Amino acid sequence: AKRNGRNDFQFFNNEMNVWAVERQATEADLRKAIDRNEFVLHYQPKIDLASGQVTGAEALVRWLHPRRGVVFPDSFIPVAEDSGLIVAIGRIVLRGACQQAKTWLDQGLGSFVVSVNVSALEFRDKNFIRSTREALQETALDPCFLQIELTESVLMRNVDSSIPILHELKQLGVQLAVDDFGTGYSSLSYLSRLPIDVLKIDQSFVQRISSKSDDCIIASAVISMGASLRQRVIAEGVETQEQLNFLNTHRCNEGQGFLFSAPVPAEEFGRLIRECVVT
Numbered sequence: 001a002k003r004n005g006r007n008d009f010q011f012f013n014n015e016m017n018v019w020a021v022e023r024q025a026t027e028a029d030l031r032k033a034i035d036r037n038e039f040v041l042h043y044q045p046k047i048d049l050a051s052g053q054v055t056g057a058e059a060l061v062r063w064l065h066p067r068r069g070v071v072f073p074d075s076f077i078p079v080a081e082d083s084g085l086i087v088a089i090g091r092i093v094l095r096g097a098c099q100q101a102k103t104w105l106d107q108g109l110g111s112f113v114v115s116v117n118v119s120a121l122e123f124r125d126k127n128f129i130r131s132t133r134e135a136l137q138e139t140a141l142d143p144c145f146l147q148i149e150l151t152e153s154v155l156m157r158n159v160d161s162s163i164p165i166l167h168e169l170k171q172l173g174v175q176l177a178v179d180d181f182g183t184g185y186s187s188l189s190y191l192s193r194l195p196i197d198v199l200k201i202d203q204s205f206v207q208r209i210s211s212k213s214d215d216c217i218i219a220s221a222v223i224s225m226g227a228s229l230r231q232r233v234i235a236e237g238v239e240t241q242e243q244l245n246f247l248n249t250h251r252c253n254e255g256q257g258f259l260f261s262a263p264v265p266a267e268e269f270g271r272l273i274r275e276c277v278v279t
C-alpha cells in the first residue's frame with residue numbers, strides 16, 4: 001500500500017508538471033498575443049422581445065492563435081486572470097468595443113448599446129475607471145452606448161468595496177449589467193442598493209425552462225424581481241422557441257442566444273442589422 005501511495009504521488013507530480021508547462025506556454029503565448037494584437041471581438045445581438053429590435057451587442061473576445069487557430073475565452077481567460085494579463089487584454093477589448101460602437105453609430109446602423117465583460121481583477125484595478133474614461137474619450141463614443149457586464153460573484157464577493165466603483169462608473173455615464181445572475185447568492189438588500197441597469201438571467205436557468213413548471217421558477221422570479229427593482233431583465237442562452245414563449249409570457253425585456261444569432265464578426269453583425277433580424 002505504501003509503494004502504491006508513492007507511485008500515486010509521483011504520477012500526480014508528473015501531471016502537475018505537464019500542467020505547469022502547458023500553462024506557462026499559454027502565458028508566454030498570451031504575452032506575445034497582446035504585443036501582436038491577436039485578439040478579435042465577436043458580437044452577439046440582444047433582442048427586445050416586445051418589438052423584435054436589436055437593442056445591443058455583447059462583445060466576446062476570441063484569440064486568433066497563429067498555430068491553434070481560434071481559441072475561445074474559456075481556455076485562456078482563466079490563465080489571463082491568474083497571470084494578471086487580463087488587465088492588458090481588458091483594455092484592448094474595451095477600446096475595440098468602443099471603437100466598433102462608434103463606427104456603427106456613425107454608419108447610422110441604429111442606436112444599440114455595446115457591452116463588454118469585465119473580470120474581477122480589471123474591476124478592482126486602480127486604473128480601471130481612468131482607462132474606461134480614456135477609451136470613451138479617445139473613440140469619442142457617447143458613454144450611454146457602453147455597457148459593462150460584471151458577474152454577480154465579482155460584485156458580491158466584496159460588495160462594500162464594489163459600491164463606490166459602481167457609482168464612479170455610473171458617473172461616467174455608462175450602463176451596468178449583472179452577468180450570470182442567479183448563480184452568485186446575492187443579498188437582495190444589497191442588490192436594491194446597487195446602481196444597476198440590467199440583470200442578465202444566467203443561461204443555466206434559461207435552458208432549464210421547459211413545460212415542467214418547477215424548472216422555470218428561478219427565471220420567472222428574476223423577471224419579477226427585476227421589474228420591482230426597475231431594472232431591465234435579459235435572458236441569455238435562449239435556444240428554443242419554447243423558452244422564448246415563456247420569456248414573452250412573463251414579460252422578460254430582452255433575449256440573447258443561439259435562437260437569434262451566435263456571436264459573429266463585426267462585419268457580419270453589421271449585415272445582420274441591415275437585414276433587420278426579426279424574432
Ligand code: C2E
Binds near residue numbers: 044061090119239
Ligand atoms: P458570458 O459573458 O456569460 O457569455 C456568454 C457565453 O455564452 C458566450 O461564450 C456565448 O458565446 C455563449 N452563448 C451565447 N448564446 C448561447 C446559447 O444560446 N447557448 C449556449 N450554450 N451558449 C451561448 P464565449 O464567447 O465562449 O464566452 C465565454 C465566457 O468568457 C463569457 O461568458 C465571459 O465570462 C468570458 N469572456 C468573453 N469575452 C470576454 C472578455 O472580453 N473579457 C473577459 N474578462 N471575459 C470574457
Ligand code: CA
Binds near residue numbers: 058117149179
Ligand atoms: Ca457576459
Ligand code: CA
Binds near residue numbers: 202
Ligand atoms: Ca453570462
Ligand code: CA
Binds near residue numbers: 180
Ligand atoms: Ca458565464
